[in-house]
Amino acid sequence: MLQAMKEIRAIGSVCQRITPASFYHVSRPDASLKTTYDSIKDYGSYKNNIFTHRLPESTAEQSPLLVALHSRLSLPKSYSLSTLSQALNLIKFEGLANNFGLNTLGKTLLSYYVSENLLIRYPRLPMPVHNLAIDAYMGVNTLYDIGKSWGIEVDTTTKLEKHLSQEPEFMRYGKLRFLDESAKKSESKEPGVFELTQEELSSVKNDNTYLSREAEAYASAVRSIIGGLYTHEGEEATKSFIHSHILSRKLPLDQMFQFSKPTRELVRLAEKLQFSEPVEIRLIAETGRLSSHAMYVAGAFCGTDKLGEGIGSSLQEAKTRAVVNALMSYYLYSPVSQDGSPVKLPSDNDYKFEGIVGGGDVAI
Amino acid sequence: MNVRKIAFSGHNVVRRFTTSPLAQIYLHKGSRIPGLKKDPEEVFTSYKGQKYGISEENLGHIKKFLNDKYKISDDLILQILTHKSFGNGIKPYNEKLSAMGSKILNLFCAKHVIEQPTNNENAISGKNFDSLGSPMSKELSGRMSLGLFAQLNKLNTVMFWKSYNHELSFEASGEMKVSAQMVYALIGAVTFVHGKRVAEEFIREKLFNSNTSIEDITSEVVQKYGSN
Numbered sequence: 147m148l149q150a151m152k153e154i155r156a157i158g159s160v161c162q163r164i165t166p167a168s169f170y171h172v173s174r175p176d177a178s179l180k181t182t183y184d185s186i187k188d189y190g191s192y193k194n195n196i197f198t199h200r201l202p203e204s205t206a207e208q209s210p211l212l213v214a215l216h217s218r219l220s221l222p223k224s225y226s227l228s229t230l231s232q233a234l235n236l237i238k239f240e241g242l243a244n245n246f247g248l249n250t251l252g253k254t255l256l257s258y259y260v261s262e263n264l265l266i267r268y269p270r271l272p273m274p275v276h277n278l279a280i281d282a283y284m285g286v287n288t289l290y291d292i293g294k295s296w297g298i299e300v301d302t303t304t305k306l307e308k309h310l311s312q313e314p315e316f317m318r319y320g321k322l323r324f325l326d327e328s329a330k331k332s333e334s335k336e337p338g339v340f341e342l343t344q345e346e347l348s349s350v351k352n353d354n355t356y357l358s359r360e361a362e363a364y365a366s367a368v369r370s371i372i373g374g375l376y377t378h379e380g381e382e383a384t385k386s387f388i389h390s391h392i393l394s395r396k397l398p399l400d401q402m403f404q405f406s407k408p409t410r411e412l413v414r415l416a417e418k419l420q421f422s423e424p425v426e427i428r429l430i431a432e433t434g435r436l437s438s439h440a441m442y443v444a445g446a447f448c449g450t451d452k453l454g455e456g457i458g459s460s461l462q463e464a465k466t467r468a469v470v471n472a473l474m475s476y477y478l479y480s481p482v483s484q485d486g487s488p489v490k491l492p493s494d495n496d497y498k499f500e501g502i503v504g505g506g507d508v509a510i
Numbered sequence: 511m512n513v514r515k516i517a518f519s520g521h522n523v524v525r526r527f528t529t530s531p532l533a534q535i536y537l538h539k540g541s542r543i544p545g546l547k548k549d550p551e552e553v554f555t556s557y558k559g560q561k562y563g564i565s566e567e568n569l570g571h572i573k574k575f576l577n578d579k580y581k582i583s584d585d586l587i588l589q590i591l592t593h594k595s596f597g598n599g600i601k602p603y604n605e606k607l608s609a610m611g612s613k614i615l616n617l618f619c620a621k622h623v624i625e626q627p628t629n630n631e632n633a634i635s636g637k638n639f640d641s642l643g644s645p646m647s648k649e650l651s652g653r654m655s656l657g658l659f660a661q662l663n664k665l666n667t668v669m670f671w672k673s674y675n676h677e678l679s680f681e682a683s684g685e686m687k688v689s690a691q692m693v694y695a696l697i698g699a700v701t702f703v704h705g706k707r708v709a710e711e712f713i714r715e716k717l718f719n720s721n722t723s724i725e726d727i728t729s730e731v732v733q734k735y736g737s738n
Binding site: 174175179181183186187188189190191192200226229232243247248250254257258261265266269276377378414417492493494497499501503504506507508 | 589600601602605607609610613616617624626627628630635637641645647652654681699701702705706732733
């Protein structure tokens, strides 16, 4: 008890030594949710006091779009249609519970399983390529495509249009809901013309690209569906879903590299790896310098070990190709287990560490 | 096959790495001068004067914290303690380990907060999603909590890193960030070596059920700096 008291006092003293939020910004609550709780550490007591309720399962069952999506994704029976409908709702203040929590959970699950896969299967990827690969697997644009391929539709019609076309209200529960009534009215119907909202305009980057609200909404729905699967079926089923829908996509890692100074990078890498011999580029073969189309074969060597080989129509080209080949062979290394299969992942049963841990990139 | 050396313009790889017993190399100490090679003795010493390498002084405190249950190799412990800012990133550093550690900690914390017993009528399968997104749940795996955790448990007494100014405060010098990254790396290393299930046990036992619980630290931080 005395020890615990001392520790708590120590926490207090540590906090006092920190300048409040001068560099690090501590998260602040979203006041619009009016969250209340009994105690800050009693997570079960957290409650958002805005008027929301979950869609009754009996109502959700009458939405053909929801039933079709559930069946198309081969979701288990335990995955309720009301959760699926909640995963498609991004609107905060319309009475129905939105997908904020499911999205957050889905994102952490995706982040872990995608990172685990890359860190174990490609331990030597340079960090910029690693991050790019993560983005290629679970970035907004990728999840947008996945969401579209799942056949999720956007609820674009206004209440008046729904009324005039006598559309049953159950239809909208199976659609992606993120547009408010005013946004639906102002939507441009011209193909190829997009009217950006203020929010989208502010997200336009220097290269003139931006993330549309629609893309973000689709991505959020995909993440939420994954979060929902965890909620109903647990982690093993979620992992399997992520592997079949996200990690099964082919990623051309070898096309993600761009070297500005490859020779310098290889030399630096050799230094980091403490190679005993110097890195040398040697000419292995050539067709003859006076031949009409001279070709050269160069190799990057460390002592008698060949690190890479390249063919080029000039000495410089052959050298660069040899060096790049050596770098790519190193960075794209993927360990295999003793029986020749890919190494197991930390989340697999009977996991045994057989791979390597990446030591980090070199500064050039 | 006839192999011979070729000279490329501007290519000094061979010269740079040829080590002759007769070659005299000047190793410079003190402030950096472009073109002069720095003395490794000085480069590979932390600002506190700890020499880089596997030794009981450097690794003992981490070994004690991990105990036999979560044992990992000495090389990996040294990598955990090394930040990419140290020695220009030439030694194996902890970036990949901390990438793994931060992801598993985020996942653990998200599961931990939603799985507490609840009466919330919007809960799904007994999981309360209203707690996700609250400052407490966000900061549980945040850099400030982890940095303070490292400091309270004296895990950051030996770290190989370089700040632009070591004289500044715990937060301003970057020590908090580097300490947090070191704790992420520690969790990541346990995940790499022992797998996810053991790593989650490690987080529960060492971070949540210890005297200096990460929850106590985070609630203190959130109440002090996170209110509107």
